[in-house]
Amino acid sequence: MGSTIMAGDGMAGTTAVIGLGSMGHGMAQSLLRAGFAVAGYDPAPGVAESLAAEGGRAAASPADAARDAAVVVAVVVNADQTEAVLFGPDGCADAMAPDAVFVSCATMAPDRARSLAARLEASGRHYLDAPMSGGAARAAEGSLTMLASGSAAAFARAEPALAAMTGTLYRLGDTAGQGAAFKMVNQLLAGVHIAAACEAMAFAKREGLDLGRVFDVITRSAGNSWMFENRVPHILEGDYAPKSAVEIFVKDLGIVVDMARASRFPVPVAGAALQMFLMTAAAGMGRDDDASVARLYGRIAGLDLPGQD
C-alpha cells in the first residue's frame, strides 16, 4: 500500500477527482466523508467551487488537481475525454507524482484502455482500468460497483480511495482493458434490455393492455430484467427527464459493435438495439432519458403512451 495514503483516520491522502458531474461529485463527497483531502476539477464554470464549499479544493485544471494527489480519479464520459484529461493541454499525466495512480472510470473499448495505460505506465506511473456500475445515488453513498483491472501496484495505491467510493470492487485481471471488456459485456446486455423493455411496453399498448398491470406481471415473471424494473417506471410516468440519456447507449452499443466487428464476431441482437437508440436520437431525443425509445415507438405507431408527444 502506498506510504502516502492512510484512509479512515482523518489523515488520508489527497485524491483528485476530475469530472464533477452527478457521478464524480458524489464520488468526491464519499471521499471527503472518508477523510480524504479532495481536489476537484470540472471544465464547467463554478462546478469545482461548489465542491470547495463542501470542504474540497477547487482546482483550475487536471494538472492542478493532480499536483499533490496519490490517486487521480477521472470520471468523464469516454476515451477521448480521458485521453484529454491525461495528455491534453493542462493534462494531469506529467503533473502526477512519480508513483501515483490514475483511476479511469469512463466506459471505453478495451483497446483504448490498454493504450492509455501503456502511455502512462511508460513514465512509471500507475493506471487502473475501473469502469463503474451504479448511478448517482450510489456514487453519493460510496456504494458503487467497479469492474477493475490493473497491476498489483495500481490496485494497492488506489485501494483506500476505492474503498471510500465502492460497495463492490471486482478485481478482473492484472492489465488494463479487462475491466473495460467486462463493462462492455454488461453494456451489451443493458442496452438490449432497455430497447426490449421499450419495444415490449409499446407493443403491450398497441395490444390494448393496461401498462401498470404489465409492469406488475412482468416484474414477477421470467421476462423480467434489471433494466425493465428500472426504466419502465419512466414510461409509466411519461417522465423522460434524463437519468441516463439515449446518447450513452448510442456510444456504448456503438463500442460493442465496433469491438465485435474488429474481432469478426456477429452481434445481431445488440445491432438491432443500437439502431433503436440511433432512431431515437435521430428523432431529436438523444439527450432525453433512454426510456425515450418507448416514446419513439409510440410516435411511430400513434400510441397514446403517458407523456407521448
Place this chain on the structure above:
Amino acid sequence: MGSTIMAGDGMAGTTAVIGLGSMGHGMAQSLLRAGFAVAGYDPAPGVAESLAAEGGRAAASPADAARDAAVVVAVVVNADQTEAVLFGPDGCADAMAPDAVFVSCATMAPDRARSLAARLEASGRHYLDAPMSGGAARAAEGSLTMLASGSAAAFARAEPALAAMTGTLYRLGDTAGQGAAFKMVNQLLAGVHIAAACEAMAFAKREGLDLGRVFDVITRSAGNSWMFENRVPHILEGDYAPKSAVEIFVKDLGIVVDMARASRFPVPVAGAALQMFLMTAAAGMGRDDDASVARLYGRIAGLDLPGQD
C-alpha cells in the same frame, strides 16, 4: 363457485388434465395432492397409465377424460393442439358437462384464444384463457403463475383447481385473449433476453474473458435478467439437454412478430432475436435447450465454449 366443485376437504370434484408432459403431469400431481379426482390423457403410450399408478384415472381420449369433469385443463404446446383437444376426433368439447370449464394453458396468439373461447362458449360451456409461467418443478409443487382471463363464471368454476396448481393467479380481464396477450409480452422479453444472454456470453468468450467471472459480475450488475441467471449456467456447464427447447421460442417469437405485423407494429429487437432462434434450429439444434443459441455463435466463430461441438 360451481356446485359440483369442493376442494380441500377430500371431496373435491373431478378435474381432467389433457397433456401429461413435464408440466401437465406435475399439475395433475398437485391436483391429486389437493384431493381432486384426476382423469388424465396423453396421446403417448403408457403416459396416462403412469398417472393411474399415482391415484389418477387413465383416460383413453380427451372426450373420455372430460366425461365426469367440472374442470378440464389442457396442457398442450400450441393453439392447433388445443383446438384438436377441444374439437378434433374424440375431442372433449361435446363430452364436457354443460356448465364445465375448459382451462387452456398453451401459449398462443390472443386471436386464437378468442376464437376457441367463442366456439366453446356457444354451447354454454366456459373457457378460461390461462397461459402459465414457471417450469416443471413449480408445476409439481403447485406453485405456477397463471396469466388468466375469462368470464366471472369461468373463473368461479375453475378456481378450486387453479388454487391447487398455482402460487400466483393473475386475473387479467373478463374475456379470453387478454391472458394470452400478457403472456406474449412476457415471451417477447424472455426470448430477447435469452438471445442477448447467449450473444453476450459468446462475445465475452471472443474477448477472452473468464465466463464464470462474467456470470458472477453480470448477475450483480445492471445487465442482469431473469433469463440470464436461469440460462447462462447451461452455457457454463455445456449442458444443452432441453429444459426448454429452441423450438419453443421459434414458436413464441413467431407469434409475437405475427401479432405485431398484423397490427402494423414494428418489433425489430424481437425480430433479430427470432432470427437467432431460427438459425439455431436451422443448424440442427431445434430440440436442444434454448441456451444452444450460444453454441451456435460458438460454432460460427470457432469458440472453445464448454460442450462446444
